[in-house]
Amino acid sequence: MLDCNDYFNSSQEDKAYFLSEVAEATRTGVYSANFKQNAFFIDTIGREILHMPVDYMPSINEAAYLLSSPRDLKDLIRDCQTGNRFERDVLMNTCSNQEIWMRFTGKPKHDEEGEMIGVRGVFTSIDKYVREKKELEKHSQVIKAQNERLLHFAHIVSHNLRSHSSNLELTLELFKEVLEDDRTKVFYSYLGEISNNLSSTLEHLNQVVTINSQKKVYEVINVKTVVDKVLIRLQKELEKAEITVKTDFVKLQFFEYVPAFFENIVYTLVQNAIKYRDPSKSSYIEIKTKVKNKKRLLVVKDNGRGIDLTSQKESVFQAFTDQQKLKDSNGLALFLAKNQVEALGGDLVVNSASTIGSSFTVKF
Amino acid sequence: MTDPLISKVCIIDDDKLYVSLITMLINQNHFAREIIVFANGQEALEYFKNNIDNDEELLPEIILLDLNMPIMNGWEFLEHIEPYANKLLANDVRLNVVSSTINPEEVDRAENHGIVNLFMNKPISKEAIALAFTK
Structure with a gap:
């Protein structure tokens, strides 16, 4: 068990094993510079990463050339002088003249008099990620x-x-x-x-x-007020088609959104429900808000002709796809509404089965 | 015949068809007694430079300035007319930008420009002109 300290306290051999395992898995090399002896030590994995021959023992000066940019060297020297542990992303030269991005850490080592006698640390190739x-x-x-x-x-x-x-x-x-x-x-x-x-x-x-270049100013929206406004705008069409509208905003009455976008989205979905009603039955539209997994949702559901999603799922929100839409001056409306929702980081999806009706869900 | 809303209007626009149409509209509805037309900002600038201090010349009360024009566009015209802004104001000359642009940056820039009285979007209607000429 990871939280059982006894397990890790078991032996020095275990510790050494875990360390070498971490180094191997993360391709992390170890270095240590000794200023007094002008010696530079790099372990086997470090040598592999830097393509350095096993018998090559660089001096500190030679090791400095492993850094591609003189500026990085200067910064590292300054880091050392602070006496604290440091961490930097630097570009290094391998012995086969390749440049590799490296996460480089170090901590200066001092003798009993407080004089800096060396620095040691690790370096991990982050080349893949940086590139x-x-x-x-x-x-x-x-x-x-x-x-x-x-x-x-x-x-x-x-x-x-x-x-x-x-x-x-x-x-x-x-x-x-x-x-x-x-x-x-x-x-x-x-x-x-x-x-x-x-x-x-x-x-x-x-x-x-x-849509994407407009200023998007968020305001607190009263869902009922906006929906009522839309229903008044569409009153004639609703009455003509004898459609009953049921609303329920108990779960979410107010939220922050761009007012013009919200009104257009509601208008488009209600208008769409009117357009695709089934004249052979008494029609209704349900508009309600929900909160699911902390996501704010608006659902507009109807009992209209529905949409055959097996053949049209992708095209419902596309501009100018079906002939019906082309003839209709509002052909772009759903496409626009989806764009508005997405421009504000949300999503508009449709669930429908032919003859049962459609249900559009806006995730804000 | 009713009195026109204003005495003189100045149209700065390179679209000949638009100029003919707007001229007809203004004449038909007696919106202005006189119309002067310039095909670009340069021509209009010359006129204003020469006449701003001319007491004998009746300056237009309204300027309808297009943005997209050759030689000197609307923005350049605004820049060049800036030094005369106070004199235009003193002579009750109101400058309106008229454009078909939908670029929100351009609309914002026009609406917030110090010399611009109104930003009017094309297509321009009879009602929009009547409104612009009265306020």
């Missing part, structure tokens, strides 16, 4: 730069598209005044519809582009 970290940092920089370029591109494209759409809207606004015969009126109505659809698609695109 992986550097590689990751490089990748993340590339991704960041690419993201910035994409965002810039999206802004320019959006700007130009909006200029055209804006001119189209203005043209129609002015054209309204000179409508003459019935045929022109029909064409005018077509153009008006095209212009509206174009503007609304652009509006959604703008939202997608700006």
